[in-house]
Amino acid sequence: MTTKLSLQTLNDLPANVARPSYSRVDLKPGILHIGVGNFHRAHQQVYLDRLFETGRDLDWAFVGAGLMPFDAKVRDTLKAQDYLATVVAQEAESSTARVTGAMVDFVEPGDPEKIVERLADPAIRIVSLTVTEGGYFVDPSTGEFDPTNPKIVADANNLDAPQTVFGVILKALKNRRDAGQKPFTVMSCDNLPHNGRVARDAVMGLAKEADPEFAAWVGENVAFPNGMVDRITPATGDRERRIVRDDFGVADEWPVFCEDYIQWVLEDKFTAGRPALDQVGVQFVPDVSPYETMKIRILNGGHAIIAYPSGLMDIEFAHEAMENDLVSRFLKKVETEEVIPIVPPVPDTSLDDYFALIQRRFANPKIADTIRRLCLDGSNRQPKFIIPSIKDNIAKGRDVTGLALESALWCRYCLGETDSGKTIEDNDPSWDRLTKQAKAAKENPSAWLEMTDIYGSLKDEPRFAEPFGNWLRMLYEKGTKAALESYLA
Structure with a gap:
């Protein structure tokens, strides 16, 4: 009743x-x-x-x-x-x-x-x-x-x-x-x-x-x-x-x-x-900035890191992504090597403990948070959640190989088709534009980085543009699973 x-x-x-x-x-x-x-x-x-x-x-x-x-x-x-x-x-x-x-x-x-x-x-x-x-x-x-x-x-x-x-x-x-x-x-x-x-x-x-x-x-x-x-x-x-x-x-x-x-x-x-x-x-x-930087880069950036490879491999939910060994290891490697090290200190907070909490939250099977929701609106979210980490790493002379792969995965996702050939329906206010750029990037990876409203001058930064291009070519030639395996190796 x-x-x-x-x-x-x-x-x-x-x-x-x-x-x-x-x-x-x-x-x-x-x-x-x-x-x-x-x-x-x-x-x-x-x-x-x-x-x-x-x-x-x-x-x-x-x-x-x-x-x-x-x-x-x-x-x-x-x-x-x-x-x-x-x-x-x-x-x-x-x-x-x-x-x-x-x-x-x-x-x-x-x-x-x-x-x-x-x-x-x-x-x-x-x-x-x-x-x-x-x-x-x-x-x-x-x-x-x-x-x-x-x-x-x-x-x-x-x-x-x-x-x-x-x-x-x-x-x-x-x-x-x-x-x-x-x-x-x-x-x-x-x-x-x-x-x-x-x-x-x-x-x-x-x-x-x-x-x-x-x-x-x-x-x-x-x-x-x-x-x-x-x-x-x-x-x-x-x-x-x-x-x-x-x-x-x-x-x-x-x-x-x-x-x-x-x-x-x-x-x-x-x-x-x-x-x-x-x-x-x-x-x-008095100052919210340290808390919001931590959350936006580690949690929201983490959502983007698991979202696009999962979307391309037909994974439906976030907890299922965390059960996938390649995706969960991809998240951990990018976060610990390229995201957390450039997050400023947060009062009374361990960033390692915070990331461990994030991993548990992403893996919660009861939430049924869809990968499609996490992939939504990348044109607005990438410049806030991912690009700042790329720029900060480059400014400090640090490697951005993993974040370049995340960006290539987003580009590949915006082509509108998963690795198995399933159609990805419109999932961004700028979907038509993104799909057009993704198609152009299939032959010329730098075409994706020409969206300066998203990437700024990163197109001209070889420490990002070169690994991005290499990953995108691998994604098209060998698929998401092979690209993740290569990165994790």
Whole structure:
């Protein structure tokens, strides 16, 4: 027997499903979150749910919002179950389920003006974001905000009718200033180096184009804290809905599955206060940079290292990749020889212990994190997760043979066909471009490195370009397995 998830049925849920002890009627909105997805619901909402369980800060609940077409389905699905979520945390030997209740409303999707109106409420003191790594209008070739993007140009010319997230934020800030209200904090929760600075660059960059005088006010009055977020959270499908139904007796149309591990390191810089997240495990530090560099290079870079050889060898899940001797050894060799040695020290942290933790997390069979998800959006992820390690190694005169192979594997993957001949469907916003370059690189490997927005000047760096070309030729001539065996030998 299953129980349909709703506020009315909370007390009817099976005993093995934890649920809020706080009353939802006592919660009041304090944070508007743009980009509600699995990661937000498995991470930020979990921390707030934990805080509410202590009886503290009940005026910091989430209101959801979104500007993308799929946000309408997100809102409809969540509203039908009173914005509750079944979060299933999984380790190899255990699974636990808890219903969280940190979200209390969702602004009508697809209507920027509705979000602006909601942000007029002075009770909203933080706007948080998970709009993906590619959602900040950054020029990959420079790493800086791109004011020439057509969407940004349109908002700059007509801020009264914004269409982008940052146009909405800017108009709302302007309205609050004009009404004599205190501004809100803008808190990025995306997996980006210096995500607070990147969010600030986007808001300030648009403000300078639209109203330079107002831009100065934003710069002086609005906080953009940097933060490092971490929890492996795969997509939800029929498998997850079935497990929640069969194992936990809950009919939830959008459960969230994640690993048991969770981390949030945050800069304590807020415009109008913050919830006491330090009471439930969030680390507040003066400088997030060491933590985010460690995570982005070792964990996210590690995902890329296992993703592309696995994708080419028709491996479906991350834990299966870790069970493959060639892939797991490839990960260990590249990480220990070319990634970890150039990661700066992290306070009170052993990088070797952190990598051992990463290996265990990748190998978790309960997560069912797909290789396809890990291969997604390489054009945005490679410049953030892999290229910096290549450049730092070269600057220090170190070898980049393994990272050159990782880059060649990505190129080969973007050809759109696995080693066995199976088609790889579009898996990047720039898939057509990547496929075209990969085809050209089959005859001339340097064609791939001509994407200077991704590789910068690495095309002209023989210490990278030569091993890259050699690996790519081997991948085409002998296949992924042979290339990995050659590297590991």
